[in-house]
Amino acid sequence: MYAGAMSTKPTDATVRAWTCLLRAHHAALGRVEADLKAADLPPLAWYDVLLELDRTGTAGLRPFELERRLLLPQYALSRLLDRIAAAGYLERRPCAQDGRGHLLVITRSGRTLRRRMWPVYASAIERAVGTRLTDGEAAHLADLLAKLFADDEG
Amino acid sequence: MYAGAMSTKPTDATVRAWTCLLRAHHAALGRVEADLKAADLPPLAWYDVLLELDRTGTAGLRPFELERRLLLPQYALSRLLDRIAAAGYLERRPCAQDGRGHLLVITRSGRTLRRRMWPVYASAIERAVGTRLTDGEAAHLADLLAKLFADDEG
DNA sequence: TAAGATTGAATCGTCAATCTTA
DNA sequence: TAAGATTGACGATTCAATCTTA
Numbered sequence: 001m002y003a004g005a006m007s008t009k010p011t012d013a014t015v016r017a018w019t020c021l022l023r024a025h026h027a028a029l030g031r032v033e034a035d036l037k038a039a040d041l042p043p044l045a046w047y048d049v050l051l052e053l054d055r056t057g058t059a060g061l062r063p064f065e066l067e068r069r070l071l072l073p074q075y076a077l078s079r080l081l082d083r084i085a086a087a088g089y090l091e092r093r094p095c096a097q098d099g100r101g102h103l104l105v106i107t108r109s110g111r112t113l114r115r116r117m118w119p120v121y122a123s124a125i126e127r128a129v130g131t132r133l134t135d136g137e138a139a140h141l142a143d144l145l146a147k148l149f150a151d152d153e154g
Numbered sequence: 155m156y157a158g159a160m161s162t163k164p165t166d167a168t169v170r171a172w173t174c175l176l177r178a179h180h181a182a183l184g185r186v187e188a189d190l191k192a193a194d195l196p197p198l199a200w201y202d203v204l205l206e207l208d209r210t211g212t213a214g215l216r217p218f219e220l221e222r223r224l225l226l227p228q229y230a231l232s233r234l235l236d237r238i239a240a241a242g243y244l245e246r247r248p249c250a251q252d253g254r255g256h257l258l259v260i261t262r263s264g265r266t267l268r269r270r271m272w273p274v275y276a277s278a279i280e281r282a283v284g285t286r287l288t289d290g291e292a293a294h295l296a297d298l299l300a301k302l303f304a305d306d307e308g
Numbered sequence: 309t310a311a312g313a314t315t316g317a318a319t320c321g322t323c324a325a326t327c328t329t330a
Numbered sequence: 331t332a333a334g335a336t337t338g339a340c341g342a343t344t345c346a347a348t349c350t351t352a
Contacts, residue, residue, distance in 0.1 A: 145174035
């Protein structure tokens with residue numbers, strides 16, 4: 001007997017919450033990515049990387065630290081960093097404390113890009129979420145959604 | 155002045171709902187796909203296709219009808235159908251009414267696969283959502299999420 | 309001319325294997 | 331031996347172009 005067989009069947013409300021989660025995510029993410037693309041900006045994942053590196057500043061960040069913050073597997077992050085670095089928005093520097101790793105540092109043009117992305121991203125979030133919910137509903141939604149990832153440390 | 159600039163900035167509650175939506179989707183979908191893979195079953199998208207075809211039965215379904223139900227672009231669906239057909243779970247038949255199109259019909263082994271997937275999928279949904287929310291919370295969550303895709307007909 | 313559907317080329321994601329240093 | 335990180339090979343997704351019939 002394997003673990004999956006031990007749980008009971010989901011209720012109708014549970015299944016409805018699941019399907020609505022898929023559809024809401026599809027709709028909201030689709031709108032946000034479309035707004036970024038319409039403004040000739042790179043996808044969301046680039047913003048997430050640049051934001052973390054911008055916060056860290058010149059000290060730089062190790063890939064494994066970024067990996068934990070962004071919930072990406074190591075190889076996916078490695079390929080994403082390749083593309084962002086090739087576009088000139090970050091640099092990989094050798095790490096003095098640990099010869100295995102590198103330090104990722106945002107470039108000047110990376111900081112510029114991030115600042116250029118934020119207003120487009122912000123108004124996309126507003127269009128996809130803010131205009132559809134009251135503030136109270138948004139807060140309540142966030143609390144309910146948080147229960148679905150509460151035990152994923154981070 | 156482009157359209158995006160006309161909306162106001164999102165509130166903190168809106169941004170929190172957005173980030174929780176991304177994280178909850180990542181966590182829940184990851185668990186469900188992992189459970190399917192652990193049981194040596196194909197990904198969720200195959201289930202969605204087989205379910206629609208199983209419901210339609212021997213009459214078959216046109217790709218463009220499936221496309222609307224599954225929220226997939228035409229080319230993505232075409233490639234997905236290639237893979238499912240290559241695995242023997244559906245057949246493409248010429249369409250008498252419209253020579254441009256085909257009718258998709260589920261095979262016997264496709265029906266068997268769908269029935270085999272459901273209990274694994276169901277207990278995965280229960281694990282990812284049902285065990286984390288009361289029934290009332292799940293119903294409320296579904297209602298709030300539905301507001302995010304309310305105007306996407308379908 | 310437009311709708312239904314597919315395809316070539318390029319991009320992106322994933323798995324397993326690898327490399328280097330701790 | 332294990333951790334940090336990358337890479338080759340392969341599979342999946344995307345875009346634009348194409349093909350066929352309405």
